[in-house]
Amino acid sequence: MFPWLDDTFKQLSNRIADSKLHHALLIQGPSGIGKSSFVLQLGQLLLCKARRGHQVCGQCQSCLLNSATTHPDLHIVESDKQIGVDLIRDAIKKLVSSAHMSGAKVLIIYDAHTMTESSANALLKTLEEPTADTFLFLTTDKPERLLPTIKSRCEKLALPLPTLDSTLAWVKSQHNADIDINFAKLFSARPLALLAELQExxxxxxxxxxxxxxxxxxxxxxxxxxxxxxxxxxxxxxxxxxxxxxxxxxxxxxxxxxxxxxxxxxxxxxxxxxxxxxxxxxxxxxxxxxxxxxx
Ligand SMILES: [Zn+2]
The missing domain is CATH 1.20.272 (Zinc Finger, Delta Prime; domain 3)
Structure with missing residues (x-):
């Protein structure tokens, strides 16, 4: 996990261990802070059959399927443009069928604010009355664009922003070149965006x-x-x-x-x-x- 998200991840991981994780999380933070990776790792942790504290075992059947990105109980909805109602209906259909691996089921919706109004409405019932052991993780960098009915049914979690120092330390560990400090300041809370710019x-x-x-x-x-x-x-x-x-x-x-x-x-x-x-x-x-x- 990214160092600036590590504590938050551990808190959620403890709640998984105590079976106290809310079934619907709305993860908020600027683009480039690591939301996608955060929820994906959280989903993989939920599905692992032999968790080791805050980490997946990496060896169980669930983990192997996740490494191959073919886990039948991990569903991801994303779109370059808007998330249309068909994508949501399709995801819900997969979600309500029983778990393939007799464990948890996870639905991740990236950039949930790009859902159309009918998409959001189609999701409401699942948010209200999820099937057993089902978890929905929504990410957004524009929470103000989400319907209030969606927001009110999720537990909202704003990811902590990394300091400039921790951004720099992490980017330097990934990118072996000098970094202009003024340039880095433009991305202080968005380490992944900074790294992408540098690599580009x-x-x-x-x-x-x-x-x-x-x-x-x-x-x-x-x-x-x-x-x-x-x-x-x-x-x-x-x-x-x-x-x-x-x-x-x-x-x-x-x-x-x-x-x-x-x-x-x-x-x-x-x-x-x-x-x-x-x-x-x-x-x-x-x-x-x-x-x-x-x-
Ligand atoms: Zn595992």
Missing amino acids: EQNFTYEIFSAGLDALLQGQTSAMQLAIDWQTHADKVIKWTQYWARQQFINQMSETIWQLNLQANKVTQQLRNPGVNKTLVLTELFDKLALVKIA
Whole structure:
């Protein structure tokens, strides 16, 4: 388990051992904190036939099936877009049939806030009257988008946010390279998101981006030059500009930064159009950025 989630995991594991785990948990936390892995490991622990304290045995039939991701009593619902009612109905059908392995049954719904209203309504009865030994784990980073009827039937658990130090320590153990501290701060409570960004970074790093912005703000380069140099990394540049703007906004709430953020949102939309002139829209963005006075 991730170090920052270890205590919470152990608390739930104790409740499993005491048969006191609530049948429906709503796990909340920002994206990149490790919610998916957390509930998956919790589900696997529930299904293990020979738990060793807070850990699975790794050897029983349940554990072997889980390693192969083919456990017949562990069901996962997820979708890139919205979770439609068919996905939920299908999952419930599997859940109400008796357990294949004569033990617990687990249903995990990732990003539960993406359920449509009919999906949520289809799930309500199962949340209210679950079949015996059935556990539902819902995850979300946007709890405000969930129907109140869903929330009220779950035990809500907000995962503890890792400190910047523990984020850095963990990411360094996974990624053997120097990490720009300012970049890391943008992901302080989202270690997995930071790691993903670092692994994705290759020839265009945040350091290069950051140095380019400094040069622009000091008048050593032009908005158009940066736009030309960086147009092949446009998506990343926009995302980082938004992070940068957000971070500046914490230090000083200025109209210029607010305008920059609005422009970044606009450019994100413009870039979805395949015919867009990237140099032009990036130049407009950097023109706005060049107006920011660093506090
Ligand atoms: Zn086991």
